Amino acid sequence: VSTAQPFVPNTDDLRELAAASRQCRGCDLCQQATQTVFGAGPTDAQTVFVGEQPGDQEDLRGTPFVGPAGQVLDQVLQELGIRRDTIYLTNAVKHFKFTRSAKRRLHQKPSARQVAACRPWLEAELSAIGPQHLICLGATAARVVLGPNFRLTEQRGVAVxxxxxxxxxxxxxxxxxxxxxxxxxxxLMEQFRSDLALWASQIEP
Ligand code: URA
Ligand code: SF4
Structure with a gap:
C-alpha cells in the first residue's frame, strides 16, 4: 500500500521532519512533482492552517501558499490584522498533482489513496506543534481532520x-x-472572511 509512514522519523522536531519529507517516496506523486512542499511557520504557532496540496508555484518554490490561493489568504489575514508569520501553514498532501496542458500544469485533485498515504506527515506536524486552533481550508483537509463524512457546505464555519x-x-x-x-x-469570499473573523476573535492578542 502507499504510505509515507516508513519515511516519517519518530520525532517532534519539525526541522527534522521537514528534512526527511524531502526523501518521501510514500506514493506515486513524488515522481512527477519538483519537490516536497512541507509545512512552514513557527514551531510554537497557536494556529495551523491545512490546505489540500501545493499548486504550481508552491511546487516550484518549495513553500506552501505562495501562489494565487495564498494571495487570497494573505488579503484576508491583512484585513484581520493577523501576521502570516505567526501561523503554521501546511497541506494534506505534500506533492503537487497535475496534468499538462499546452501551456500550463493543471491542478488535479489528489485521490483518497494519496491523501491517506500522505497523512502521517500531517499527523507528525500536528503532534509536534499541538496547536490551539486548527483551520481546514477546503473539503480535502476537512475530511482528513474531521472525518470522511464531513460536508463542507453544511458544516463549515462551526468550531469543534x-x-x-x-x-x-x-x-x-x-x-x-x-x-x-x-x-x-x-x-464565497464573504463566507471565508466571516469564518476567519470568528477565528481571529479567538486569538489572544
Ligand atoms: N492550495 C493549497 O491547498 N495549498 C497550497 O499550498 C497552495 C494552493
Ligand atoms: Fe510522500 Fe505525501 Fe509526497 Fe506521497 S504526496 S510522496 S506520501 S510526501
Whole structure:
C-alpha cells in the first residue's frame, strides 16, 4: 500500500521532519512533482492552517501558499490584522498533482489513496506543534481532520474540538473562491472572511 509512514522519523522536531519529507517516496506523486512542499511557520504557532496540496508555484518554490490561493489568504489575514508569520501553514498532501496542458500544469485533485498515504506527515506536524486552533481550508483537509463524512457546505464555519486541536474549524478553500464565477465568488469570499473573523476573535492578542 502507499504510505509515507516508513519515511516519517519518530520525532517532534519539525526541522527534522521537514528534512526527511524531502526523501518521501510514500506514493506515486513524488515522481512527477519538483519537490516536497512541507509545512512552514513557527514551531510554537497557536494556529495551523491545512490546505489540500501545493499548486504550481508552491511546487516550484518549495513553500506552501505562495501562489494565487495564498494571495487570497494573505488579503484576508491583512484585513484581520493577523501576521502570516505567526501561523503554521501546511497541506494534506505534500506533492503537487497535475496534468499538462499546452501551456500550463493543471491542478488535479489528489485521490483518497494519496491523501491517506500522505497523512502521517500531517499527523507528525500536528503532534509536534499541538496547536490551539486548527483551520481546514477546503473539503480535502476537512475530511482528513474531521472525518470522511464531513460536508463542507453544511458544516463549515462551526468550531469543534478534535484530537488535533481544541478549536478546529473548516472553511472554504481560497482556490474555490478564485474558481467560482464572479457573483458567486463574492458570496464565497464573504463566507471565508466571516469564518476567519470568528477565528481571529479567538486569538489572544
Ligand atoms: N492550495 C493549497 O491547498 N495549498 C497550497 O499550498 C497552495 C494552493
Ligand atoms: Fe510522500 Fe505525501 Fe509526497 Fe506521497 S504526496 S510522496 S506520501 S510526501
Amino acid at each position: 474540538a478534535t484530537e488535533y486541536a481544541p478549536w478546529t474549524l473548516a472553511t472554504l478553500h481560497p482556490s474555490a473562491i478564485l474558481r467560482a464565477p464572479a457573483k458567486q465568488s463574492q458570496v
